[in-house]
Amino acid sequence: xxxxxxxxxxxxxxxxxxxxxxxxxxxxxxxxxxxxxxxxxxxxxxxxxxxxxxxxxxxxxxxxxxxxxxxxxxxxxxxxxxxxxxx
Amino acid sequence: xxxxxxxxxxxxxxxxxxxxxxxxxxxxxxxxxxxxxxxxxxxxxxxxxxxxxxxxxxxxxxxxxxxxxxxxxxxxxxxxxxxxxxxxxxxxxxxxxxxxxxxxxxxxxxxxxxxxxxxxxxxxxxxxxxxxxxxxxxxxxxxxxxxxxxxxxxx
Amino acid sequence: xxxxxxxxxxxxxxxxxxxxxxxxxxxxxxxxxxxxxxxxxxxxxxxxxxxxxxxxxxxxxxxxxxxxxxxxxxxxxxxxxxxxxxxxxxxxxxxxxxxxxxxxxx
Numbered sequence: 001x002x003x004x005x006x007x008x009x010x011x012x013x014x015x016x017x018x019x020x021x022x023x024x025x026x027x028x029x030x031x032x033x034x035x036x037x038x039x040x041x042x043x044x045x046x047x048x049x050x051x052x053x054x055x056x057x058x059x060x061x062x063x064x065x066x067x068x069x070x071x072x073x074x075x076x077x078x079x080x081x082x083x084x085x086x087x
Numbered sequence: 088x089x090x091x092x093x094x095x096x097x098x099x100x101x102x103x104x105x106x107x108x109x110x111x112x113x114x115x116x117x118x119x120x121x122x123x124x125x126x127x128x129x130x131x132x133x134x135x136x137x138x139x140x141x142x143x144x145x146x147x148x149x150x151x152x153x154x155x156x157x158x159x160x161x162x163x164x165x166x167x168x169x170x171x172x173x174x175x176x177x178x179x180x181x182x183x184x185x186x187x188x189x190x191x192x193x194x195x196x197x198x199x200x201x202x203x204x205x206x207x208x209x210x211x212x213x214x215x216x217x218x219x220x221x222x223x224x225x226x227x228x229x230x231x232x233x234x235x236x237x238x239x240x241x242x
Numbered sequence: 243x244x245x246x247x248x249x250x251x252x253x254x255x256x257x258x259x260x261x262x263x264x265x266x267x268x269x270x271x272x273x274x275x276x277x278x279x280x281x282x283x284x285x286x287x288x289x290x291x292x293x294x295x296x297x298x299x300x301x302x303x304x305x306x307x308x309x310x311x312x313x314x315x316x317x318x319x320x321x322x323x324x325x326x327x328x329x330x331x332x333x334x335x336x337x338x339x340x341x342x343x344x345x346x347x348x
Binding site for chain 3: 001004005008009011012015016018019022025027028030031032034035038039041042045046049054057058060061064065067068071072075078079
Binding site: 103104106154157158161164165168169171173174175176177178179194195196198199200201202203204205206207214216218223 | 260261264265267268271272273274276277279280281283284287288291305308309312318321322323325326329330332333339340341342343344345346347
C-alpha cells in the first residue's frame with residue numbers, strides 16, 4: 001500500500017520534471033519546482049512508514065518549511081535582483 | 088498577555104515535536120521559546136495581526152466549511168483537467184472585511200480552493216483568475232466573503 | 243478493526259494518488275502560467291490532505307499523528323502564499339492571462 005503511494009509519487013515527479021524542462025517562463029519552472037517539493041514531502045513521509053521508521057516525519061516537516069522559504073527567496077531574487085536592502 | 092499566549096503555544100509545539108521529557112531538554116525548550124518571544128516582541132510582531140485571537144471562537148466551524156469547499160472544487164478541477172475544456176477568465180471582486188488579517192484570510196481561502204487564484208490586491212479590491220465560468224460565479228456570489236466576514240466578527 | 247483501517251487507508255491513498263497524477267497532467271496540459279497554478283494547487287491541497295488522512299488512519303493516536311497533522315498545517319498555510327506570490331509576480335512582469343476579462347482589471 002505504501003509502495004503503491006511511493007510509485008504514484010515517482011510518476012508524478014517524472015511528469016513534473018517534464019514541465020520543468022519544457023517551461024516557457026521562469027514562473028512555470030518555479031511553480032513546478034514548488035509542486036515537486038510538495039510531492040517529495042509526501043514521498044518522504046510515505047517512505048518513513050514503508051520502512052517502519054516514523055522519524056522520517058521530522059525531515060518531512062523541515063523539507064516543507066525549507067521548500068516554502070526557498071521558493072519565496074528565488075521569486076524575490078528574481079523580482080528585485082537582491083535579497084535585501086543595499087546599503 | 089499576548090506574549091504569554093505565544094510562549095505557551097511555542098512550548099506546546101516544542102513538547103509535541105520533541106518527545107523527550109527530561110529536565111535538560113524541557114529547560115532548553117523553555118529558554119529557546121523565551122528567546123523567540125523576545126525576538127518577536129523586539130520586532131513588534133505581537134499584535135492583532137501576528138496573533139489573531141478574535142478568530143478563535145468560530146475558527147473550527149469555518150475550517151470544516153473550507154475543507155468541504157476544497158473537496159468540491161478539487162473534484163471540479165479534476166473534471167476540467169480531464170475534459171481539457173478550459174475557458175479562463177479574470178475579474179475583480181470587492182472584499183467587505185474591516186481588518187487586514189481578515190482580508191488576507193479571504194484572499195488565502197480563494198487561493199487555497201483550486202480553480203480560483205487571487206493574482207493582485209489593491210486596498211479592498213481583489214483581482215481573481217478563475218479556470219472556468221462556474222468557479223468564477225462561485226466567487227462572484229460572495230458566499231465566501233460573507234463567511235469570512237462572519238469569522239471576523241467585527242460587524 | 244485493523245482491516246477496516248487498512249481499507250480506509252487504501253481508499254485515501256488511491257484518491258490522493260489520482261489527485262496528484264491528475265494535477266501533474268494538468269501542469270503539463272494547461273495553456274499558461276495562471277491556469278497551471280490551479281493544477282499545482284490541486285497537488286498541494288487534494289494530494290497532501292488525502293495522503294496525510296490515510297497515514298493518520300495507520301498510526302492511531304500518538305505523537306506521530308501530531309507530526310503528520312503539523313505537516314498538513316504547514317503545507318496548507320504555505321501553499322496559497324507561494325501561489326499568490328508567483329501569480330502576483332507574473333502579473334507585475336506584465337504577463338496577461340489568456341481568456342476573457344470581465345470588467346476592468348487592476
